[in-house]
Amino acid sequence: MKRYITLLFFGIISIFVAVSCSSSDDKSPDKPTEPETFEPVAIEKTNSTKIYVHYMPWFETNESSADKKWGYHWTMANKNPNIIGANGRREIASYYYPLIGPYHSGDKNVIENHLLLMKYSGIDGVLIDWYGTYDVNDYRMVKENTEQLIAMLDKVGLEYAIVYEDRVTKNAVDAGKAISVTAAAKTDLAYMQNNYFDDKNYIKINGKPLLLNFGPIILQTPAEWTNVFNTLTTKPTFLTLWDQSIEAGDNASGEYAWVFKNSTYLTNFYTNTKPKLSVAMGSAYPGFKDFYAEGGGGAAIGWTIEPNNGATLDETLSLAKNANLNYLQLITWNDFGEGTMFEPTVEFGYSYIEKVKTFAGVKNTETVFPDISKLYNLRVEKKGSADAQKKLDQAFNYFVSMQPAKAKQLINEIK
Template sequence: MTPRPTPSSSPPSSSPPSATRRAEVSRRRLLALGAGAATAGIAWNAIGSAPSAAAQPPPANYDVHFFYYPWYGTPEVSGGWRHWQQGGFEPPEAIGADFYPALGPYDAGDPAVVDQHMAWVRRAGVGVVATTWWGQGGFEDRQVPVLLDAAAAHGVRVAWHLEPYGGRTAASTVADIRYIDATYGAHPAFHRDAGHGDRPVFYVFNSLSIADWSPLSAVAQDAIVLTQTTDISKATHFGGLYNYTNFGDMTGWQGIADWCRANGRIWAPSISPSYLDDRAVPGNTTPELPHNDGETYDQQWSGALAPENGGLPDWVSITSFNEWHEGSMVEPVSSAPPAGHGYKTFEGAYGTTGAASETAYLDRTALWAARFAAARAEGRR
């Protein structure tokens, strides 16, 4: 997987001469895309059928969660490039990703950008974004107010993806959970899961790097804390499990689902449309998970809901909305990226071409989120 730099290891870089021009292009692109996306809904009749625009976005499924990354910055908003330069690239034309955003390299602290993101999240029928978080007062923490306000405007809620910042311990994680709840818990977009005691949700990335998580007992009644593992023996002190990266192997998922049901835990399997981090990590040996024109995503969704893999999970977590370094994003990808850099596109996804391909994975997510909701509702009858 792509290394996850701490905020201090990803400093702003100087702006290349073309940054202002690219920022202007990005802003125009945002306005053009946003004109129809903010209220666009997608109605699907069956797998493989073409979407049609509706007057309103689809209902938000709060049992489907996107992993969301607010760590991107630009010179115009953040005083320098953040993350886009990973892998030694020089934005704005060359970025550390194998795909190029439809918005261009953006700043995730720009209210207009984040508003567009939340409109797209709703277009996908997703109700929750789990935002990456690297510690109290860090860059990602400072992005939270803009994210919460934009999420609230679109009926989206915000959960938390706690990352392995330097010095993280089980005790500091307890303190972080209390800090986040105290600082942001009164906001209307702060996610509290209605089906599980109205408790906030915290995913803990790379949790196996800490052996003793017994301090979590201090917040067990107040928060749902998920460990990133498929080993139930490591989940004793947690409220549930997720896997984050999925290359298609669902071995053992039925056992996890059964254990969670028997022990009052949450099972939130993670699925992905793809994985490719060649540009972000030159010379890496991580296997690629190809899109296969959407077949990969359909297989992962279908597998996550299949009876032989444990049946309907509590939640489905999607990797990711916008982890561009790892090529797992469903955020719209430019169908006409800067030439000469070898960028890939979503061309051909579910039979789409050109500009229509840019939102192919958003719209497919809406189909599956609706199917998941319908199956859950049928099961409750």
């Protein structure tokens, strides 16, 4: 009898607890379900060449900048993005228009959009154009935007490395911020070592962190680079621009190709220079058309490479394939001022990253680029809705874990 009463007692308690919990849940205020997170999954592809893309983190809008003005890279000297044409596009210093419109490089929604597009096109990582640590010109802004970018790279499952602009060292000295150009470079390199090089997704080649230099332009002797690198615990795998490694001497591990006039320079690099280098990084580009003269930003570069309906990119990717490269740099993701962008534009749509996807041999041939753009558009449209943002967070998590069908379904449910 006691056993029966005990069981009955516990049974009643269990029912009471269950009802209480249910009642408690029913009365709790509606709040968005926390998104399920997933580790990033690498995209499957057949091309073993590591594909990196050169990235400019230097764009500002009138909402993001301290002075509430559009940044120079959208305006140059004479363009005003506050002027909106009949076609709905802002006036910017470029012959081409980003599909998502002009943006702030530190905007998390923009970064999410860029990195997901890269991932699904088969790009392995980002080579970030970097202007050092000194508060000169817009360098601090570039550094801050860079670190917003880096914060999301790991979540998406992409690598990165720094492309150091050593020209900044002279500007740091001229501004009274550094005592010498080598001292400025040492400060910048120490920062990289302490904040970037040890990241698990920082690109390593031959076991050492990869560092590219856009030049050298100021530090033009091996002795200067030896002096700069002597302060580092681990000397990086250091690549200069093509035909410039002599200026770094034994400090240079190799060179990377760039864009110039026509493809004969690439052919020469692959045929004559690459065999002599320990590390060689090729290049591919869709065209080159700078806006400097029209934008009042100085003299034009003096030559143009027409896109030729995608034929220029086809040719440079074909040259890269035939060169059997270990590393390829796409030039560039978003240099709108020079017209070299792979980023989707009004003019070219997704055609350039579709070509990269084919080159990479991405196995998932499903169309996802428009859905990634839709994710961005909804981020902006629904910025005031916590519920919608949680769903979009979940869609992002599906995308990075290679579950695009689930991501699309969730995106399409948001009205």
